Amino acid sequence: xxxxxxxxxxxxxxxxxxxxxxxxxxxxxxxxxxxxxxxxxxxxxxxxxxxxxxxxxxxxxxxxxxxxxxxxxxxxxxxxxxxxxxxxxxxxxxxxxxxxxxxxxxxxxxxxxxxxxxxxxxxxxxxxxxxxxxxxxxxxxxxxxxxxxxxxxxxxxxxxxxxxxxxxxxxxxxxxxxxx
Amino acid sequence: xxxxxxxxxxxxxxxxxxxxxxxxxxxxxxxxxxxxxxxxxxxxxxxxxxxxxxxxxxxxxxxxxxxxxxxxxxxxxxxxxxxxxxxxxxxxxxxxxxxxxxxxxxxxxxxxxxxxxxxxxxxxxxxxxxxxxxxxxxxxxxxxxxxxxxxx
Numbered sequence: 001x002x003x004x005x006x007x008x009x010x011x012x013x014x015x016x017x018x019x020x021x022x023x024x025x026x027x028x029x030x031x032x033x034x035x036x037x038x039x040x041x042x043x044x045x046x047x048x049x050x051x052x053x054x055x056x057x058x059x060x061x062x063x064x065x066x067x068x069x070x071x072x073x074x075x076x077x078x079x080x081x082x083x084x085x086x087x088x089x090x091x092x093x094x095x096x097x098x099x100x101x102x103x104x105x106x107x108x109x110x111x112x113x114x115x116x117x118x119x120x121x122x123x124x125x126x127x128x129x130x131x132x133x134x135x136x137x138x139x140x141x142x143x144x145x146x147x148x149x150x151x152x153x154x155x156x157x158x159x160x161x162x163x164x165x166x167x168x169x170x171x172x173x174x175x176x177x178x179x180x
Numbered sequence: 181x182x183x184x185x186x187x188x189x190x191x192x193x194x195x196x197x198x199x200x201x202x203x204x205x206x207x208x209x210x211x212x213x214x215x216x217x218x219x220x221x222x223x224x225x226x227x228x229x230x231x232x233x234x235x236x237x238x239x240x241x242x243x244x245x246x247x248x249x250x251x252x253x254x255x256x257x258x259x260x261x262x263x264x265x266x267x268x269x270x271x272x273x274x275x276x277x278x279x280x281x282x283x284x285x286x287x288x289x290x291x292x293x294x295x296x297x298x299x300x301x302x303x304x305x306x307x308x309x310x311x312x313x314x315x316x317x318x319x320x321x322x323x324x325x326x327x328x329x330x331x332x
Contacts, residue, residue: 047205047213055225056221063314125283127288163312166316
């Protein structure tokens, strides 16, 4: 049922031309995904999806929308090259799925890798019940350090782009920037 | 803004709860769902709600922009320093076992410190990005008003 809602919302996001409505639909999409993760018992991921996807990213998109126009520019004609690229990539990905291991087979690589080690040894290694936190912060803490640096870099990027005082309206119109 | 009376009263109740929940998620990440990243986002969300209702200037008086820059770097530095502390005490980088004599306590301390670093970085970065976007709009209006003044 949730998956059906997800598909409906995804199609609606593509169809709608009002960017404000699109932002709201994306928030609904994230909330549905969070519900889906809750159903799948993935509390950490659900919490992240609800807070980041439905909350912060929606607010940031709305903040950007105050700087841009509300309606999407209709694209004239069809971009055949883009269609060809999408079709070729999609066909390649579909072909690649043939090499994936059989669905639900207990001998799949995903079941024989470090996952079973984590489930068996987390408590005696760490003494904490939340396996996700143990994997993120201790077993694979260098990955998480990289993520923290990615976030920090994002802040530096936004700072570099937006901390300069903008030109006046006339200069903006001359440069062809969108005027709200 | 008198007309936002209901919003202001509701926000006064809700914002402390959001911040408290963020701190709970931060410091109980190893027992229940959550961790530094989610806590940082929640904390920033509470602050953004404050901005939306009381305005950017009031919010920047609570947490100045300069502090956000410092904190965002400090969080990552805290993470690195915890890693280097493991090296200094005779382990590998980001190895928590040498930190304390009891292995479980050492792991918990390491995880909490590292998650605190992530939380500080995430919260300050999101607040910073929102501030930069929100101020852009008011800058546009200021510059436009100044130009109109000039043109007249």
